[in-house]
Amino acid sequence: MYNKTSKSILAAHINFLFTICSLCLLSSAHGQLKTDYSAINRKVDAFIIKEMKEKQVPGISVAVMKGGKIIYLKAFGYSNLEHKVPVKVNTVFSIMSITKSFTAIAVMMLVERGKISLDDSIHQHLAGLLDAWNGITIRQLLNHTSGIPGFSTQDKVYCPLGKQFREYLRGDAWKEVACLPLLFPSGEQWSYGDTGFYLLGMVIEKIAGVKYEDFVQDNIFLPLKMTNSRLISYTDIIPNRAEGYNLTNGKYFLASRFELDEFSNAGIVSTAIDMSQMHFAFTSEKLLKKSTWNLMWAKTVLKNDSTTNYGFGFGSTPFQGKKRIGHYGGGGLGFASGLTHFPEEELTVVVLSNVNQVEGNIGTLSNTIASYYF
Numbered sequence: 001m002y003n004k005t006s007k008s009i010l011a012a013h014i015n016f017l018f019t020i021c022s023l024c025l026l027s028s029a030h031g032q033l034k035t036d037y038s039a040i041n042r043k044v045d046a047f048i049i050k051e052m053k054e055k056q057v058p059g060i061s062v063a064v065m066k067g068g069k070i071i072y073l074k075a076f077g078y079s080n081l082e083h084k085v086p087v088k089v090n091t092v093f094s095i096m097s098i099t100k101s102f103t104a105i106a107v108m109m110l111v112e113r114g115k116i117s118l119d120d121s122i123h124q125h126l127a128g129l130l131d132a133w134n135g136i137t138i139r140q141l142l143n144h145t146s147g148i149p150g151f152s153t154q155d156k157v158y159c160p161l162g163k164q165f166r167e168y169l170r171g172d173a174w175k176e177v178a179c180l181p182l183l184f185p186s187g188e189q190w191s192y193g194d195t196g197f198y199l200l201g202m203v204i205e206k207i208a209g210v211k212y213e214d215f216v217q218d219n220i221f222l223p224l225k226m227t228n229s230r231l232i233s234y235t236d237i238i239p240n241r242a243e244g245y246n247l248t249n250g251k252y253f254l255a256s257r258f259e260l261d262e263f264s265n266a267g268i269v270s271t272a273i274d275m276s277q278m279h280f281a282f283t284s285e286k287l288l289k290k291s292t293w294n295l296m297w298a299k300t301v302l303k304n305d306s307t308t309n310y311g312f313g314f315g316s317t318p319f320q321g322k323k324r325i326g327h328y329g330g331g332g333l334g335f336a337s338g339l340t341h342f343p344e345e346e347l348t349v350v351v352l353s354n355v356n357q358v359e360g361n362i363g364t365l366s367n368t369i370a371s372y373y374f
Contacts, residue, residue, distance in 0.1 A: 037071045040372050047372070048076055051365060055358050058245055058252065059087035063276035063350045066373060068283070070276060079242035079354060081252060092228060092241045092269050093352035095337040096330030099268040100197045102216055104142055104313025105281070106204050106264075108292050109219055115207050118142070125203045130178060136186045138203065141196035142312040143300040147182035150193020170263065174198050190300065190308040194265040197313075201264025212264050223286055226274035232267045241269070242354040244334015255334025255356060266332065272350045275339060279348035282325065282341050297325050319367045322374065326366070331357040338366030347373055 044062075052060060059079045064072035075087040110116045116125070118139040123129055133148065140146040151173055159179035174195050183191050201212045208215045213231035221229050230238070244255040281287045288296075296312040309317045314325050319340075326340035336358045338351040349370045351362055358365060 035071075037373070041072050044072060044369055044372050045074065047369070048074075051358075052077060056247055056250065056252075057353050057355050057358060059091070059242060060351065060353045061087055061089060061091055061093065061272040062352075062369065063089075063272035064369065064373060065276045065279040065348045067346045068279065070273075071373070073273065073276075075272075079240075081243070081245065087242065087354075088240065089273055090228060090240055090271050091352075092238055092271055093337060093354060094232060094244065094262075094266075094269050094333065094335040095275065095339075095352065096266045096332050096335055097194075098275075098327045098330040098337050098339050099264065099266050101313040101327050101339065102220055102268055103197050103200050103204070103212075103264040104296060105220060105287060106212075106215055107138065107142060107200055108288055108296060108312065110204065110207055112289060112292060116203070122199060122203065125206050126199065129199075132182060138200070139312075140186050141200050143190070143308075143310060144192050144196060145187050145190055145300060145302065146196050147184045147186045147189070147191070148193070148195045148199075149177040149180045149183055150191070151176035151195050151198070171202055173263065174202075187303045189302065190310065192310075197265040198263055204264065216268075220281075220287060221274075224274075224277040224281060226270065226277050229268060229270040229274045232262050232269050238269065240271075242335075244354050244356070246334060246356045252355075262333075266330065270352075272352050275337075275350040275352070276348060278339065278350075279341065282343065282348065283346065320371055320374070324367065326363070331362065336362040338362040340366045340370055342370060342374075345370075345374060 044064075048060065048062060051057070057077065058081055059075070059077035061075045062072065063070060073089050075089050075091060077087050079085050079087045079091045107116070111118060116138060119137050121134065122136050122138065122141065123134055133146075136146045136148065159176055177195055183189070204215055205212050217230070220226070228240075245252045246255050282293070297314055297316050298311050299307040299316060300310055301307050309315055314327060316325055318324055319342075322342055323344055324340060324342055326338070330337045334354060334356055336353050336355060338349070340363065341348045347370055349366045351366045351369065353362060
C-alpha cells in the first residue's frame, strides 16, 4: 500500500509527464503552424493568375517543394485551346532546354564511373567531326565555352542539311553549323547554344552503348520516380500531352511540329510533379556525389580568368541575395519552362507552360514564385 509520501511523489511524476506531453503538443502545433502555407499559397494563386492574364499564357502547371515535401501543386488554364482541355497537375509539357541539365547529369555519371574525363577531347569519342573542333573538350561543351555555333541560335544561317528537317536522323543536327567557323577560340568566351549538348548526347550513347533516352530513363527518371518523363516524339501517343502555342501580336498559333531531332539539347517532356522530384537529386547523393554537384554548380572560369554564372548544365545566378541553382527558362516550339532551386532554403520550384516564351522570361516567374516562400 502506498503511503502519503509515495502518493505525493506519484502525483508529482504524473504532473511532470502531463506538462511534458502538453509542451510536446504545443511544440507540434507550433510546428504545424509554421508549415501551414495556405495563406502564402493563395497569394501565389493570385500572382500566377495575374501573370497569365498579363502575359497571355494559355496554360501553366506549377510545383513547389520545400524540405522534401510538396507544398504547392496547381494547374491553371488550358492545355489545348481548340478543345478547351484544362491543364492538370499531370499534364505533360516539353521542358525544352532544361533537358540540358539532365544531359549534364548523365555525363557526370559517366565521369564518376571512370568512363570519360572532363578534359577528354570530343574527337576521342566521336568520329567525323570537323578538324577545327579538334581539342575541344567535354568540359567546354558542358559549360558553353567551346566556341561551336549553336544550330538553333543562328539567324537563319544554316549549312545545307539545316533545311532538310524532316530527313534528320540521330546525329545529323550538328551538321547545320559544320560549315561555320568557331565563334571564338575554345575556352576564351561563353556563348549559350544547342550544338554542344547535342554532341554530348552522342557521346553518352557512344560510351554507354545505349540510346540517350534509355540511359536517362534508367539512371535518372527511374531512381527519382519520374514516371511521366521521356524523350519527345511527335508520332507517339503521349497521354495528357499539352499542345504548344506561339503568341504573335496577341494571337495564338499552333507551334510548328516537324521531326527535327530534338534530342539531348531540348527533347525531354515531363510534368510539374515529375520535375519537382529533382529536389531529391539536388539535396542528396541519389544520383551524384555532393562534390560532383558542387563542381557542376561552380562558376566557369575563362582563359582570361573572368567567370560566368553557368556551370555544367545549370546556371548559378543569385536571386534576391540568395544562392540559386537552376536553368535559364527553356523555351521554343510552343513551350517555356523554368526550374529553380535554392539550396539554403531547401526550396525547389518548377513552372511549365505551353506558350513559346513567357514575356520577361519564365525563369523570372519561377524565381518570383519561390520568393513567396523565403
